[in-house]
Amino acid sequence: MxxxxxxxxxxxxxxxxxxxxxxxxxxxxxxxxxxxxxxxxxxxxxxxxxxxxxxxxxxxxxxxxxxxxxxxxxxxxxxxxxxxxxxxxxxxxxGSLLREIMTEQVPGPGVVTGWTTEDAGPVGALLAERYALPVWELALSATEANRAAIRLARAITDRPFIIAFGGAYHGSLEELHATAPGSAPGAGDSVRVLRFNDPEGLARALADRQVAAVIMEPALTNGGGVALPDPEFVAALGSLTREHGTLLIVDETQSGAAGYRGAGYEFGLDPDFITLGKSLAAGLPIGAVGMRQSHADAAARVLEAFPGGPWSLSGYGATVTAGPLTLRAARRYLTEVMTxxxxxxxxxxxxxxxxxxxxxxxxxxxxxxxxxxxxxxxxxxxxxxxxxxxxxxxxxxxxxxxxxxxxxxxxxxxxxxxxxxxxxxxxxxxxxxxxxxxxxxxxxxxxxxxxx
Ligand SMILES: Cc1ncc(COP(=O)(O)O)c(C=O)c1O
The missing domain is CATH 3.90.1150.10 (Aspartate Aminotransferase, domain 1)
Incomplete structure (x- = not known):
């Protein structure tokens, strides 16, 4: 019964x-x-x-x-x-789009050559048009894109700390998983973790002007419900980061699902860097970092002056990043699928x-x-x-x-x-x-x- x-x-x-x-x-x-x-x-x-x-x-x-x-x-x-x-x-x-590209590409420019192709410029232009930041660098995944953005922000501002919000996820970065088993001692010492939607906490954490960047998801999407940002929090993020010379990294890896231009655009955020990953190249591994022109100029100066050799191994990136196949898939996926x-x-x-x-x-x-x-x-x-x-x-x-x-x-x-x-x-x-x-x-x- x-x-x-x-x-x-x-x-x-x-x-x-x-x-x-x-x-x-x-x-x-x-x-x-x-x-x-x-x-x-x-x-x-x-x-x-x-x-x-x-x-x-x-x-x-x-x-x-x-x-x-x-x-x-x-x-x-x-x-x-x-x-x-x-x-x-x-x-x-x-799969069918990838199959089509594979038949075109092989034995065309190949899968991994360590060089560029004619698709690279158009992929940069597509990202710039969508997300209103003029300069982009590609990465192997969203984790790698965040690693790049954080390192560039520290190098550009010459400050040690970053701020992240509890409950956000930005990939498997050592410093953001400092309590996980096997972490390097002191891995999290240069991270300040704050509550999302807490403008007062943000003001306190930025006050000593030692913070290179705030990294955030525009809305928290990695828990059992979506936490949207209050308008006062969005306003505080803009005004406080500018006031204290801190850069704002907006991680749109998942929140990009909000719309064609991402969630930051919908909520009125004004990012210095945008990071992306996952759904950009029909499922092939990829990430991307977008930046303002002034940060790109500063990043170029940093990479040019790198002691290990200009534009060489800089502490981020991976050998198989943005190969010809990935570039073609990204170009077609962004143009034909995610309209x-x-x-x-x-x-x-x-x-x-x-x-x-x-x-x-x-x-x-x-x-x-x-x-x-x-x-x-x-x-x-x-x-x-x-x-x-x-x-x-x-x-x-x-x-x-x-x-x-x-x-x-x-x-x-x-x-x-x-x-x-x-x-x-x-x-x-x-x-x-x-x-x-x-x-x-x-x-x-x-x-x-x-x-x-
Ligand atoms: C907001 C956000 N950023 C970064 C990442 C890391 O992506 P990946 O694991 O593909 O590097 C994720 C993964 O879930 C994410 O949700």
Whole structure:
């Protein structure tokens, strides 16, 4: 006999019971993925890269096909992909574009030569037009772009400190992960970590004029909900950094999902540097740093005067950065895939989805909140808006809740993000995909309200 139970947060026992049931179902439906995992015993954790083990499943799914907003695994299970590799595949999976480029490029200018190609200038121009900063340098990833921006900011200002905000993520930089196991002693000594949306804290931390740069995500997107910046915080970031001679690095790696020109533009930020990564080259590894002309001139002077030899090994960068294939993919992806219309469509679908998910929560009287930034939708297990990293990273009110939602959606053919816990809508999604995720979410959340 079944009956509907309660309001407020779901019962802890019910979450435990459902989570176990979903894990069992996952094991039954994924024998091929389990075999792939078992056979990868020469890889650390049985996976090519350890983050994959963080998914709330007993073993990862092994993908055999990715196309648009859809994946198929080795067992033939099909998925609507709303995880999109944490926005790295925000534009959808574009294997066909890459195949086309590969046939053009090989044996054309190749994959990695250590030289430039005719695509380089146009890629710089496309980024300059979009993000209103005139000079760009490419990188291997967003982490590398942030490393470059921070190093250039320190070199240009000749100051030691940077400011970052709790709950933001800027990649696996040593100094921003100083509490992780294996960190170098003192790695975090030159970082001041502040609360997001706290202008007074910012004023205090900048006052001694020792801060080279503030690095920020325009909105926090790496937790269980999206924290938007208050207008007073945006104003303080502009006026205080100028007043104290500190540079502002705006990391648009994920918040770029807000629109064609990024979230900083939407919120009125005035960056000295913009950093990017992930969704720039149809999924190929890439990052980019944009800067004002005056900073580019200063950076050129720094790199020219480098003691190891002009323009040589400067402490950032990677040998395989921006090869011919990546440059061609970036040029075509930015021109043909991530157009202004595409951002409009993506954001419209995300808006529709967030309204429908909120309606499900209201119907079930679940005190949770859906928040959006363009194509990114965050879910927090509380009614109040998420304002900073502490809110975004608050533990589940009922242990296992986020894991349960993740695996129960997966078992219903819908993939969502795991580490940050968010949903990403791609321009290749259709109304059918939106219906699918709403139905799966409704079914998974309704079960939390049922006693069997
Ligand atoms: C805002 C932001 N910056 C930088 C990064 C680092 O990107 P990558 O791991 O591709 O270097 C991420 C990754 O999630 C991010 O969300």
């Amino acid at each position: 079944t009956s509907r139970t309660g309001t407020g947060q779901p019962a802890a026992g019910r979450v435990v019971e459902l989570l176990e049931r979903e894990r069992e179902l996952f094991r039954r439906n994924h024998p091929g993925s389990e075999r792939v995992h078992r056979e990868a015993r020469h890889l650390l954790g049985g996976v090519p890269f350890h983050w994959i083990r963080a998914y709330a499943v007993p073993f990862p799914i092994a993908v055999v096909q990715a196309d648009g907003a859809h994946l198929v695994d080795v067992d033939g299970n099909a998925y609507h992909d709303f995880g999109l590799s944490g926005t790295a595949a925000m534009g959808g999976h574009h 202004p219309d595409v951002y409009d469509r993506m954001n419209q679908l995300a808006q529709e989805l967030s309204v429908r998910l909120s309606q499900v929560l209201a119907r079930l009287e679940l005190p949770w909140r859906v928040s959006t930034l363009g194509a990114i939708i965050g879910l927090s297990f509380r009614e109040e808006p998420v304002r900073d990293g502490e809110d975004a990273r608050a533990p589940d009110p009922v242990p296992g809740l986020r894991d349960y939602l993740f695996i129960s959606l997966l078992n219903r053919g819908v993939l969502v993000g795991n580490l940050g816990g968010y949903v990403v809508v791609s321009p290749t999604n259709t109304e059918r995909d939106i219906d699918a995720i709403v139905h799966a979410f409704e079914e998974a959340t309704s079960l939390l309200r049922v006693d069997e």
